[in-house]
Amino acid sequence: MIIFLNGTSSSGKSSIAEELLQVLDTWYFHLSIDAFASMCPGDRVMELDEPELNAFLRRMRAGFHRSVAAMAQAGNDVVVDHLFSEPWRLQDCLEVLEGLDVVLVGVHCSLEELERREQARGDRTPGMAAKQFQVVHQHGLYDFEVDTSTSSPRECAEAIKEFLGRAPALRAFDELRLR
Numbered sequence: 417m418i419i420f421l422n423g424t425s426s427s428g429k430s431s432i433a434e435e436l437l438q439v440l441d442t443w444y445f446h447l448s449i450d451a452f453a454s455m456c457p458g459d460r461v462m463e464l465d466e467p468e469l470n471a472f473l474r475r476m477r478a479g480f481h482r483s484v485a486a487m488a489q490a491g492n493d494v495v496v497d498h499l500f501s502e503p504w505r506l507q508d509c510l511e512v513l514e515g516l517d518v519v520l521v522g523v524h525c526s527l528e529e530l531e532r533r534e535q536a537r538g539d540r541t542p543g544m545a546a547k548q549f550q551v552v553h554q555h556g557l558y559d560f561e562v563d564t565s566t567s568s569p570r571e572c573a574e575a576i577k578e579f580l581g582r583a584p585a586l587r588a589f590d591e592l593r594l595r
C-alpha cells in the first residue's frame with residue numbers, strides 16, 4: 417500500500433504523514449522529497465548554474481519516485497509526501513508506480529493559512545506556497561481529500577485511515593492512467 421499525499425508546501429503533508437505512522441494498524445515508512453533533498457550537499461548544489469541545477473533536481477525527483485516504487489515492491493507500506501508542482505512528476509509517478517496500490521490523497525489548505533504558516537516557519541521561500549497553489553491540484557482527481565485549514569494533522573490521519581477501510585477498488589491513479 418502506498419498512501420500518496422500531494423499538496424503545496426506548508427499544507428501539512430509531513431505532519432499528516434507522521435500521524436499516519438502512529439494511527440495505522442501496520443508499520444508504514446514515511447518517504448519524503450524533503451528528506452531526499454537533505455541527503456545532498458545543499459550549499460555546493462546551489463553553486464550550479466540554472467540548467468545544471470534543474471537537471472540535478474529532476475534526477476533527484478525521478479530517483480525519489482523510483483525509490484518509492486522499490487520500497488513498495490519489496491513489500492513495504494509507504495506514506496509518500498510529495499507535490500505535483502510540475503506535470504512530469506505526476507506522469508512519472510503514474511508510470512513508475514504501475515502495478516502498485518496507490519491511494520492518492522489531496523492535502524488542501526486555504527491560501528491565507530498557507531501564507532501564515534510559511535511566514536511563521538521562516539525556512540521557506542515567501543510566496544512559494546502561493547505559486548504552487550494554482551498548480552499542484554490541477555489534475556483534479558483524488559481518492560480522498562483533506563483540508564488542514566479546518567482539521568488537525570491527527571484528524572486528517574484518522575479520516576484517511578477510516579477511508580482506507582471503505583475505499584473503492586478503482587483508484588485515482590488507474591483513472592489518471594486512462595486519460
Ligand SMILES: Nc1ncnc2c1ncn2[C@@H]1O[C@H](COP(=O)(O)OP(=O)(O)OP(=O)(O)O)[C@@H](O)[C@H]1O
Binds near residue numbers: 423432569
Ligand atoms: N492541520 C494543521 N493545522 C495547523 N497547523 C498545521 C497543520 N498541519 C501542519 N501545520 C503546521 O504547518 C507547518 C507546515 O507543516 P508541514 O511541514 O507538515 O507541511 P508540509 O506540507 O510537509 O510542508 P513542506 O512541503 O514545505 O515540507 C508546520 O509549522 C506545522 O506545524
